[in-house]
Amino acid sequence: LNINLAKTEEEGHQSKDKMQALNLSLTDSNAMISDLEEAVAKLQRTLASSEHDRRVLQERLDTTKQTLNDAKKQNHTLMERLQTVQNDMAANEVRCSELEGQIKQTNNLLEQRKESENELGLHLQKVFADKQALQERVASLSRTLGSIENEKREIERSTVRLEKDKTALRKT
Known part of the structure; x- marks a missing residue:
């Protein structure tokens, strides 16, 4: 009986030790969860900021596209004018060169905007993947x-x- 009592007491001590270990593990897990929640919140803030940046870049891209369309319309108008004003060929050639430079510059800006948008898209994909993980x-x-x-x-x-x-x- 004393042996059983001692054995039961020993098991009680082991259970207490195990419970303390589990409590420590639970505390660690809670701290880890809190850290992860903070990381998720930070990533969500970063995502919101990235989404805002993407919208700004999209607006800029739309503006650039509109500018490009306007420049193309202007180029078309100038080409019609070129046909009607053949007497002033030298002046029109200079103007045409200027417009081509503007179009090239606008195309370059458009390409840069597209690259920026692609980079932002890749960044967003990474952020979403990190968030999912x-x-x-x-x-x-x-x-x-x-x-x-x-x-x-x-x-x-x-x-x-x-x-x-x-x-x-x-x-007993």
């Missing part, structure tokens, strides 16, 4: 936490049973 990590940690909590409850139940057994043994 973090969400999966948070879900995994939540599942682990649930498992740990279940294990803790089971240990608590076991401890209560051991205490009851211990009390019953003392009465």
Whole structure:
């Protein structure tokens, strides 16, 4: 009986030690979850900022496209004028060169805007992938936490049973 009592007490001590270890693990998990939530919030803020930047770049791109269309219309008008004003060929050639330079510059700006938009798109994809990975990590940690909590409850139940057994043994 004393051996069983000693064995039960030893198991009680082991259960307490295990419970303390689980509590420490739970605290660590909670801290990790908090850190991950902060990281997710930071990524969401970065995503919102990136989305704003993308919209600004899209507006600039739209403006540049409109400018390009306007320049093309202007070029067309000037070409018609060139046909009607053949007497002033030298002046019109200079004007045409200027317009071609503007079109080239506008095309260069358009290309730069497209490259910027592509880079932003890649960055957004990376941010979304990072967010997804973090969400999966948070879900995994939540599942682990649930498992740990279940294990803790089971240990608590076991401890209560051991205490009851211990009390019953003392009465006998």
